[in-house]
Amino acid sequence: MDSGLLSREACDWMDSRYRSYLRGEVSELAICGEMVQIYRDLREAELRRATHTFFERTIRPRIFPEMLELCHQLQAQGVTLWAVSSTNNWLIEDGVKDFGIPTECVLAARVQVTNGLITEELLDVPTDEGKAQSLARASLAHPDAAFGNSIHDAAMLAIAKHPFAVNPSAALRERAAAEGWPVFQPKLPHA
Numbered sequence: 001m002d003s004g005l006l007s008r009e010a011c012d013w014m015d016s017r018y019r020s021y022l023r024g025e026v027s028e029l030a031i032c033g034e035m036v037q038i039y040r041d042l043r044e045a046e047l048r049r050a051t052h053t054f055f056e057r058t059i060r061p062r063i064f065p066e067m068l069e070l071c072h073q074l075q076a077q078g079v080t081l082w083a084v085s086s087t088n089n090w091l092i093e094d095g096v097k098d099f100g101i102p103t104e105c106v107l108a109a110r111v112q113v114t115n116g117l118i119t120e121e122l123l124d125v126p127t128d129e130g131k132a133q134s135l136a137r138a139s140l141a142h143p144d145a146a147f148g149n150s151i152h153d154a155a156m157l158a159i160a161k162h163p164f165a166v167n168p169s170a171a172l173r174e175r176a177a178a179e180g181w182p183v184f185q186p187k188l189p190h191a
Contacts, residue, residue: 003050005042014038028152032086033125036109040120044090044113051090059095064186065167067147082107082143084129084134085158105162107134131156148172157181 005012014035021031039047071081082105083096089108096106112121126134132155135143146153146160151171157163158179165176165183176183 001054005047006022006038010038027079028086028127029125029130032109032127033122036088036111036125037120037122038119039088040111043078043120044118045118047118048090048094051088052094055091055094058118059091062189063098064189066186071101075100081105082135082138082140084126084131085109086125086131086152107131107138127152129155132159135159151175 017026017031017034020026021028030134074081081091081099081101083101085092085106089106089110092108093103093106095097101109107124107126109125109127110123112119112123124130124134131153132141135141135156141159143160145164146157147164147166148154148157149165149167149172150169154172154175157165157176163174163176163179163181165181167185168176168183173183175181
């Protein structure tokens with residue numbers, strides 16, 4: 001919104017819709033799909049540039065150094081890492097570069113892009129049970145390990161041989177306790 005890519009009308013609609021989501025009037029699946037569809041008719045290259053700027057300013061300072069180091073250690077041992085998120089693919093693809101995760105190993109909320117223009121045709125919205133389904137479509141029905149921070153990661157954690165709740169939300173912390181999943185609370189990054 002701050003980049004000026006979206007109209008004031010679209011920003012107002014998004015804000016209103018998000019408030020409805022917070023009140024429980026809109027499902028997680030619906031909001032995650034709508035938050036990627038909102039970019040319809042924009043040029044993908046322009047959105048990728050804006051996404052990169054947003055990542056650098058807002059997300060990068062919040063990366064847990066321990067998780068970055070863990071990812072590098074796993075890759076050094078030959079492990080293939082995947083990123084699964086209900087956030088739009090443009091942000092996730094940009095954000096996982098430092099983790100060494102290639103674009104083809106990103107399962108995220110995405111829409112069809114035709115001739116460089118973003119459409120509103122949803123291709124995937126991995127959230128809740130959809131995360132496990134997206135992994136299964138990628139032939140990863142039972143990953144060796146999974147890491148999640150939200151209750152919307154629970155279905156993915158449930159199919160993993162080794163599930164880990166990392167900096168979990170209260171609801172995921174409760175589920176992790178009930179399931180016996182390890183909880184890892186990394187040190188807060190220096191921002």
